Amino acid sequence: MAKIGVFICHCGENIAGKVDTSRLAAALGDHPGVSVSVEYKYFCSDPGQESVKKAIRENHLTGVVVAACSPRMHEATFRKACAEAGLNPYLCEIANIREHCSWVHSDGDMATDKAIDITRSMVEKVKRNNMLQPIEVPVTRRAMVIGGGIAGIQAALDIASAGQEVVLVEREPSLGGHMAQLSETFPTLDCSQCIMTPRMVEAAQHPNIRLLTYAEVEHVDGYIGNFKVRVRMKSRFVHMDKCTGCGDCYLKCPVKKIPSEFDCGLGKRTAIYTPFAQSVPNNPVIDKTNCIYFKNGKCKLCQKACAADAIDFEMQDEFLELEVGAIVVATGFQVQNTAMYGEYGYGKYADVITGLQFERLASASGPTAGKILRPSDQKEPEHIVFIQCAGSRDPSKGVRYCSKICCMYTAKHAMLYAHKVQGGKTSIFYMDIRAGGKGYDEFTRRAIEEDEASYLRGRVSKVWEENGKLMVRGVDTLLGRPVEIAADMVVLATAMVAQPGAKEFAKTIGIGYDEYGFYNEAHLKLRPVESSTAGIFLAGTCQSPKDIPDSVAQASASASKVLALFSKDRLEREPVIASCNEATCAGCWGCVLACPYNAIEKKDILDRSGRVIKQVASVNPGLCQGCGTCVTFCRSNSIDLAGFTEKQIFAEVMGL
């Protein structure tokens, strides 16, 4: 027989001023199964909580309903008090008679009637509550960081420096990502390589970081605290333990004209190569598609040149199975291909380049050793036109969103050009100048005022070649007239878009993504670094376009989330999760499909001889977040949600 205690809080005058609490207490006192029905000025106060505890002990209560403020305020308080009195905390429910009743109704009688209904329905629910235990999940204290750009490196270093193990996975032969490609960085104009390479080296040498380059994550299984990750180690054809990084191999390589990915096609590389001079690790890889040996079985000049005997043409891909407790996804972005703007002539005219290509031209380690030279004739341009929003904020051709960094890097480009080419003229077509950030607006003002960048508010309609010049036709909307500029170079501020295959990769690791392929945070404002999957965190531009400071900040935030997770051996989770009755489950897999967390697995039921007799759904308690979408789908009512069972809810409704 149920012995429910009902504790009606006056909340000073907040409740008692409107609701007739004596009538409420009397009504509930007469309700079947209620042993105690009392009122008090402030149940959340210490003496209030003590009186609840005392009543639980003295009356051997089997359930507690506190009629008070919203459960979002004090559910935790009263559940804790119940636990201290020896009652399972999940046998305590809150009837919200303040926010949903006394505060919002004028008529005292009707408010009291409503309060009685609310409290009674909670009593009916509590009678059917089950004792629940928090779920404990062991935690593997090792993190995986996917992506070795600035965000990934930052996250890995933060976690490693706090004493936890990290596996850092980078799919390219070297760490560095996009930041390594940049020349100087806004708003301080410090050289990207100068601040980036020490961090790359630090990550590679850190005793707690296991660095896997030229490696890709192929499969992720498991759940928070207990992920199993399969990583493909792509064959470099160079044994890293033997290679000394001397570079004799690529000096001998006869294939020298492959467009360098790192230099965005402005420089060339060999078939055996390191992406750039400061690569970490600095062991080369063989690009199989361009290597003469792999094409026709002859050459091996690199192997002959290698004194360390490190080159092995028979090398195969290897697979690692790694167990980690948390994952930080820092897979970055790509620059949008601007081919859809036929009118800008990208790809048609060599001197129409992207912002990232301009970075390579301006970089001291770039193909021109930092000189701004036209790709077509290696001459110094006298006039450069920059076109902002070449893809961003353009729903018709490009993407709807703002790529956030282009205003700043275009201003930076104008400055670098002004510093490097005396008397060079700059014209910038823009839609708005978005320079929010520490020192950012000052920076763009400097480009305009000190480095004489000429900003024209308007769009460019066409770029064409005439007498060796790039003619740019646009409009200056502020002056309200068309503009035509004879330029020597055109730089497009292309949009930042998701990595190719970003959506497929999100499915591989089991996280959500938006319509553009950027990864979804659990909550845009309040949980911006968590993915929707517990234990997987986001850092950098894989989540949305960001600049370096934001990427680094998010990476450190992710790292701190990982460290918080690793601060205990075991995780405790709210037991509000689904479970499946295997006897009645028909195995239709509707729940499997409907679950937003891939938390429902297909389980084989075997007979004694090991033959599969049926398949049923099985909820993984580590992954389930307790939304209950599966419960509603289930036609045979085989799945139920602890804390919100069918039985409880039906009773709650019938108690109204």
Added chain:
Amino acid sequence: MSEQFEPKIVAFVCTYCTYAGADLAGTSRLKYAPNVRLVRLPCTGRISPMFILKALQKGADGVLISGCHPGDCHFTHGNYHARRRWTVFRALLDFTGIPTDRVKYSWISAAEGVKFAELINTITEDIRALGPFTQYHGLIEETQSQASL
């Protein structure tokens, strides 16, 4: 004139958006009609059509189902699943003669305390105008027993 009819309305709401929106209406001390009783669930995805039938079985004159706006679901997809079920179930109820005006659906975020208060007033008035759901009440009386669980 006799006393005005006070409809009984049951609302099924998700805890992250609409329940929080109702809390906000409370902390903002907005005043609205006292006819609605809320049943809190983790997510609209958990709101089974059977709940609606149970509410009617209990004698409700109207039902409200409410949750997070599309894209805002705490559980990312629960409300999208819910929306499909509602679409189908609404057509079904309509076809069997349960007026669509008696079962309403809404999106109310945790920030929309005002929308919550206004909606409660509107549907209370709408259902008051429809009067008691006598046809369904007739079915309940015919069973001559307390609704069982």
Added chain:
Amino acid sequence: MSIEVQYRNRAKELLSNGEVKLVVGYTGGTTPERRRPVFISSAEQVDRLVLDDLCIANLSGYLVTESLLSDEKSVAVFLRPEGIRSINILAAENQLNPDQIVIFGFEPAGNTIKALDGTNALEFSEFVVSLSENPSVSDSDPVIEKLEKMSAQERFSFWQDEFSKCIKCYACRQACPMCYCRRCIVDCNQPQWINTSPHTLGNFEWNIIRAFHLAGRCVECGNCDRACPVNIPLRLINRRMAVEARESFDHFAGLSMTQEPVLASFKKDDSETFIL
């Protein structure tokens, strides 16, 4: 050669060479205009098979509910187009392995029937797609039209009259190929979903919930309607659901073996005109 003879010969061949262990088909019923299911397991018995335009029951349900496929041997089954769609749904819902099923397909053609090409459910893919492009659900049903013109109150009374006849025999459930649950919610008494005593209220709830469970899954084979001993027009309610699935979600039940259930999937831009 008539289809009946043709299919009898094929059945004989499949049974004698052991390709199938059983043929599920039709045979004569208790009156001349009736046909009933028959389960033929030996080649000598194939002459009992009857096939004509009176063969209308959807036989696909037996495969699952009678566990005919549990020994992994093949079974041949006579199916109309709706039955082929049922096989697709049952395969999509993991209830059967379509490779175990040899289909003897046929469809009505005027007052007679004609054979459908193919034996494996996959071979009917194009045929099913053609059905979806010209669905029978678009056919107007005079009773539905009449119902939709009524006021809600009149519709309620219409169904109240119909459902008051229900004796909760669950023949509709037994006859339905989609009702394969090991435990039906109506048999669930902790908590009790649906009032089991045959009051109109419980009958109302039972039929509404069953229709909801069939939304996007019903192929309108009519098994439930024919099985109902008190002639409740269940097909109307199921057709309304099929129309809804089609109009709101462009979902044609049983389109393929990989079709996602309409209520376990969603699109972010599903229409929502009724949500306040």
